[in-house]
Amino acid sequence: MSFLNSIPIGQFVPRQSFLHQCDPRSKLLFVLFFIIFIFMANTLAAFLFVAAVTLLGIAVSRIPVIYVLRGLKPALWIIVLTVILQVFTNKEGALLFSWKFIEIHEKGLQDAAFVSARIILLMLSASLLTLTTSPIQLTDGLESLFSPFRKFGFPAHELALMMSISLRFIPTLLEETDKIAKAQMSRGASFSSGSIIKRINGILPLIVPLFVQSFRRAEELAFAMEARGYRGGEGRTKYRQLRFGKRDAMLLLITIGIAVTVWLLRA
Amino acid sequence: MGKTSLKMMILSALFCAIIAVCAQISITFLPPVPFTMQNFAVALTVVILGRRYGTLAILLYILVGAIGVPVFAKFNAGLPVLVGPTGGYLIGYIVSAFVMGTMIDRGKLTFMKAFIVNIVGLAIIHVAGVIQLKLVGSMTWDKAIGIDITFILPDLIKIILASYIGIQVRRRLALAGLLPNSLNNEKIVA
Numbered sequence: 343m344s345f346l347n348s349i350p351i352g353q354f355v356p357r358q359s360f361l362h363q364c365d366p367r368s369k370l371l372f373v374l375f376f377i378i379f380i381f382m383a384n385t386l387a388a389f390l391f392v393a394a395v396t397l398l399g400i401a402v403s404r405i406p407v408i409y410v411l412r413g414l415k416p417a418l419w420i421i422v423l424t425v426i427l428q429v430f431t432n433k434e435g436a437l438l439f440s441w442k443f444i445e446i447h448e449k450g451l452q453d454a455a456f457v458s459a460r461i462i463l464l465m466l467s468a469s470l471l472t473l474t475t476s477p478i479q480l481t482d483g484l485e486s487l488f489s490p491f492r493k494f495g496f497p498a499h500e501l502a503l504m505m506s507i508s509l510r511f512i513p514t515l516l517e518e519t520d521k522i523a524k525a526q527m528s529r530g531a532s533f534s535s536g537s538i539i540k541r542i543n544g545i546l547p548l549i550v551p552l553f554v555q556s557f558r559r560a561e562e563l564a565f566a567m568e569a570r571g572y573r574g575g576e577g578r579t580k581y582r583q584l585r586f587g588k589r590d591a592m593l594l595l596i597t598i599g600i601a602v603t604v605w606l607l608r609a
Numbered sequence: 610m611g612k613t614s615l616k617m618m619i620l621s622a623l624f625c626a627i628i629a630v631c632a633q634i635s636i637t638f639l640p641p642v643p644f645t646m647q648n649f650a651v652a653l654t655v656v657i658l659g660r661r662y663g664t665l666a667i668l669l670y671i672l673v674g675a676i677g678v679p680v681f682a683k684f685n686a687g688l689p690v691l692v693g694p695t696g697g698y699l700i701g702y703i704v705s706a707f708v709m710g711t712m713i714d715r716g717k718l719t720f721m722k723a724f725i726v727n728i729v730g731l732a733i734i735h736v737a738g739v740i741q742l743k744l745v746g747s748m749t750w751d752k753a754i755g756i757d758i759t760f761i762l763p764d765l766i767k768i769i770l771a772s773y774i775g776i777q778v779r780r781r782l783a784l785a786g787l788l789p790n791s792l793n794n795e796k797i798v799a
Contacts (some may be wrong), residue, residue: 345651353677353679353686354677354685371675373688377692385724398628399772407755413687413689414680415685415693416683416689416693416695417683417690417693417695418691420693420694420695420742420756421694424746424747424748426692426751427748432750453747457746457747460747461693461745461746462696463719464689464692464693464745465689465692465693466689468687468688468689468691468692468693469687469688471677471687471688472675472676472677472686472687472688472689473677475675475676475677476677477673477676477678478674480677481676484632484676500618501668501669501672503618503622504618504619504622504625504665504669505622505669505673505676507619507623507675507676508622508625508626508669508670509622509673511622511623511626511679512626512629512630514626514631515623515626515627515629516630518632519634522661529777542770542773544772544775544776545646545774546777546781549631549653549774549778550782552627552628552630553657553778553782554689554782554785556620556624556626556627557618557620557668557782560616560617560619560620561616562620563619564615564616567615567660572615575616578619590734592700595766603657603748604655
C-alpha cells in the first residue's frame with residue numbers, strides 16, 4: 343500500500359503575466375482552437391509555426407520551463423513507444439541502417455520525429471492552460487461557457503457547484519483515508535502480505551468507511567445548504583465576476599491570426 | 610430543487626473525490642501487477658449510484674482532472690493527460706459508466722451480472738482508448754490495438770476483483786440502510 347503524504351495543490355503557478363490575466367473563458371476557447379490548429383498543420387512550415395507559437399506562449403507565461411516539461415511526464419513512455427514503433431516498423435524510403443533483421447528507413451525516422459513532436463506540442467499547449475489558470479477560475483469559466491446550454495436542460499450551474507464541492511473534499515478524504523488505513527493497520531490489517539483473498543478482504547474495511555461517511559456527509563451538507571436558503575442557480579449573484587477585457591480581445595485577434603497563418607501554410 | 614436531488618448531487622461530488630483518492634492507492638495483489646484502485650473505484654461508483662448519478666460522478670472526475678487538480682493516477686492532472694495519446698481511456702470511463710449504469714439499474718445484481726457488466730464497461734474503455742491512441746499517436750490500427758492488448762489481462766483480473774468487492778460493499782451499505790430509496794435495496798443478491 344502506498345500513499346503520498348503531501349496533499350498536492352494542483353498545477354497552477356501564480357505569476358503576473360499576460361496569460362495569467364486573461365479571462366479563463368477566452369483561454370479555454372483559445373486552447374481548444376489551438377489543439378485543432380496543431381492537427382491541421384500538415385506541412386513543415388505550418389508545423390514549425392505552431393511550435394513557435396507554443397514556445398512563445400511558454401515564454402510569455404513566465405512559468406519556469408521545468409514546470410511546463412512536467413506536463414509531459416504522463417505520456418513519456420507512450421512517446422518513446424511511438425518512436426520505437428515508427429522507427430523499426432516503417433519500411434518506406436531509403437534504407438539507412440540494417441543489422442540482421444533490424445532495418446531503419448528514412449521515412450520511419452521522419453514520421454517518428456513528426457509524430458512525437460506533435461504529441462509534445464499538444465501536451466505543452468494544453469498544460470499552459472492549467473499552469474496559468476487556477477482550478478476555481480476554470481470552474482467559473484466552464485460554468486459560464488456552458489450556461490447557454492441551460493436552455494436545453496444542461497445543468498451548468500449544478501456541475502460547477504459539484505466541482506467546487508469535490509475540490510473542497512479531495513484533501514479531506516485523502517487525510518481520512520490515511521487515518522482509516524492506519525487505524526486498520528493498528529488492528530493488525532495488512533495490505534501488502536498474506537494470500538490474495540486476504541488482501542482483497544483487507545480492502546473492504548478501508549473502503550466501506552469512506553463510502554459510509556460520504557453518505558452521512560452528503561445529507562448534512564444538503565441540510566446545511568438548504569437551511570441557508572440555497573435554491574439552485576436561479577438569480578444567484580457571484581463573488582468572483584468574469585470580465586471580457588482588452589487582453590481577451592487581443593487573444594481573440596491572435597487566435598484568428600494563427601488560424602489564417604496555419605491555413606495559408608497548409609498543403 | 611428537491612432535497613433528494615441536492616443530496617444526490619453532493620453525493621456524486623463526494624464519490625468523485627473518493628475516486629480521486631482511490632486513484633492514488635495501489636496495492637500489489639499479484640506481485641508484478643500493481644492494482645490501482647482508479648478503475649475499481651469507477652466501477653464501484655456506478656454499481657452504487659446507478660446510471661444517472663454514477664455517470665455524473667465520473668464526468669465530474671474527468672472535469673476536475675482536466676482543470677488541473679491532480680486526481681488521475683500517480684497525481685497526474687490537467688488537460689494534457691486528456692488530449693495526450695492515453696486520454697481516450699479516461700474519456701471512455703464516461704461512456705462506460707452510462708452503459709454500465711443502464712445495465713445495473715435493471716433487475717437483480719449478482720456476481721455474474723456484475724462481472725458481465727464490468728466486461729462490457731472494460732470493452733468500451735478499451736475501444737475509446739484505442740481510438741485516441743491511433744489518432745493522437747498517428748499509428749495504424751494494428752499497432753494501437755497491439756499496445757492496448759498488453760493491458761487487457763491485468764484489467765481482466767482487476768474487474769473480477771471489482772465485481773467481487775463491489776457486491777460486498779453494496780451489500781454492507783444496504784445493511785446499514787444507506788443506499789438511497791431510489792436504488793432498490795432488494796436488488797442485492799450476493
